[in-house]
Every structure is written in C-alpha cells, then in structure tokens.
Amino acid sequence: MNSTMKAALITHYKQATPTIQNVPVPEVVPNDVLVKIMAASINPIDLKTKDGDLRMLLKYKMPLILGSDFAGTITQIGSQVTDFKVGDAVYGRPQDDHIGTFAEYIAVDQSDIAHKPQNLSFEEAAAIPLVSLTSYQALHDLMSIQPNQKVLIQAGSGGVGTIAIQLAKQLGAFVATTTSTKNIDLVRSLGADQVIDYKQTQFDEVLFDYDYVFDTLGGESLEKAFKIVKPGGKIVSIAGMPNVRFAKAFGLPIWKQLLIGAASHKLTKLEKVHQVQYDFLFMKSSGQELEVIRQLIESDKLHPIIDRIVDFSDLPDAFAYSRSGRAKGKIIIKMTDPQE
Secondary structure, eight states: OOSEEEEEEESSTTOSSOEEEEEEOOOOOTTEEEEEEEEEEEOHHHHHHHHTTTTTTOOOOSSEEOOOOEEEEEEEEOTTOOSOOTTOEEEEOOOGGGOOOSBSEEEEEGGGEEEOOTTSOHHHHHTSHHHHHHHHIIIIIISOOOTTOEEEESSTTSHHHHHHHHHHHHTTOEEEEEEOGGGHHHHHHTTOSEEEETTTOOHHHHOOSEEEEEESSOHHHHHHHHHHEEEEEEEEESSSOOOHHHHHHHTOOHHHHHHHHHHTHHHHHHHHHHTOEEEEOOOOOOHHHHHHHHHHHHTTSOOOOEEEEEEGGGHHHHHHHHHHTOOSSEEEEEOOOOOO
C-alpha cells in the first residue's frame, strides 16, 4: 500500500468546494482500525462544517478532510482491537474530532463501527450511518417512542427523514410527515400514515395533540411545531438553535452557555408557554447502535433511499446538489480504488 492517498479537504472555512489532494495515509493507534473506504455519503453537517457553522461547538485544525460516514474494508488493526479483523466489511460514523471519510482511507476507533449489513452493497451501506444514528437517537433515545404515540417527522423525503419514518414505524408510532407533491408516494411507501404537502397545506393547521416532533428544518417550521405538541410532549431538533440544557451537557464553557442562552431565548419561551420540552440533538457516534441498525436492515425492516451515486472526482458537483435541498434520500460518493 502506498503511504499517500487521495482526500477531499479544505484549507479554510467557507472554501467554495473541497479540493482533492494527495495526503499521508493516517496512522493507526491501538484502538483504531484502518479502513479502505469504498463509499461515503454527503450529509448536511459536511456543508455546515465546511462553512464554519459549527465553530461554536467544534474546533478543527486546517487542512481538514471532510466526510462523516462511510463503508469499507479493514486493512489494518491496532494492537487493542478485539472485535474486528483485517478483511472485515464495516460501516461507521467517526467521532466528531476524527471526521474525514472523503478519502481513500480512514483510521477510526473500533467503537465507532459495526459490521456492514450483509444484504447491502458498500454504496447502500454508506447511506446509513449518520442518518440512522441521528434518527435512532432522536426517536429511541430522546423520545422513547411507545406504540401508538404520534410523531411528526419534518422533510420526510430527505436523508434523515426517509430513515426516521421507517424507524418510527418500527417503534409503533403513528407518523405524519411533510414533503413536496412529487415525493408523496415515496414517503407513503416508507410507512408515513399522514402526509402533508407543504406547498399546499401548513402542517400546524391540520395537526394537533402530537406527542413528538422530529424537526430537521429549524427556523419558522420549528417555532410552529410547538403549536401541535400536547403539554408534556417533546420536540427534538437537529436544525434549530442549541439551548442552555444542551450546552451544559455538551460541556461548553460558561461564556458559550451564556451566548447560546441568549440566542435560544425565543425557544425557551415557547417551551414554557406550551409546556413542551425542546431538545437539540448533536448526534454521537455509536458502533453499538449501528449494530442494532444492522439487524433491522438484515431483517428487511429498514432500507436506504439513495438519490444518486457519484464518483469521488465529481464531489464538488455533489456538494452543490446537496446544498440545493432537492435530493430524495442520500447522495453517495463512490471512491476510486487506491493505487496499490
């Protein structure tokens, strides 16, 4: 194996697009595995990272290799790795301070990966980690959805939405979702019980007495969500403003907690007025939860929705398409084989 690899990186925030360059193959520490990446996927967090929108929460050194989830084959293991071996097909979401899946190789902690679902290709498996962990942690960990409870999942045809609908149905929920006219059949096929065409109807005018809302949009849609949740219910958002409760749990310094508290004042007020809890979710890596997801996939209870698969060399165009918000499901980056 060569000592260098191709990787898509940025040298500064707000760089127009990542550039593909040759960089050293990462070194493996005792708890790491080295994975030859076969496919990765684009997620909104990649765009936010590139644009510097997460600087309040995460501090990165430049140059920075982008990319947040992957599927591939293990080529080397660290001295303390016990659950995996060379040759294993795996998928995963590296920890926030070890991102870099838009590359031919990644060194990743063994606790952040799971064996790839046997019934998925590498490209299909790469569509799963970040969106499934996000959905699982929202619906299962934070909401603890019980059968027959009602949940609204915003933007049901997006990368997170397509997985969240399926997971919520597995948990026994009654699922409403918002989407555009052209994607109504898609979200119904995933199990949505009530579909709101947001171009025709405002969701807060037709939904009421909901137990939960999973917000993927933020802004005005998040504020309207408080109107439809019954007292004692909960809103979990991946697109809204972090609040003080999150800032404390995340371990941010006091000055950042104060800034976030001021910025999220409107949401805190809405919590009190409507007696609804608002949680900001910043997804955590978890190989254990990916193992749960793998079992659901292999039992045909969950499947990825892929908009398109593009070559690594076309990453800049894929970023532009992702930013357009038109993708149905996931955009997959197929890696070219490294030169051996």
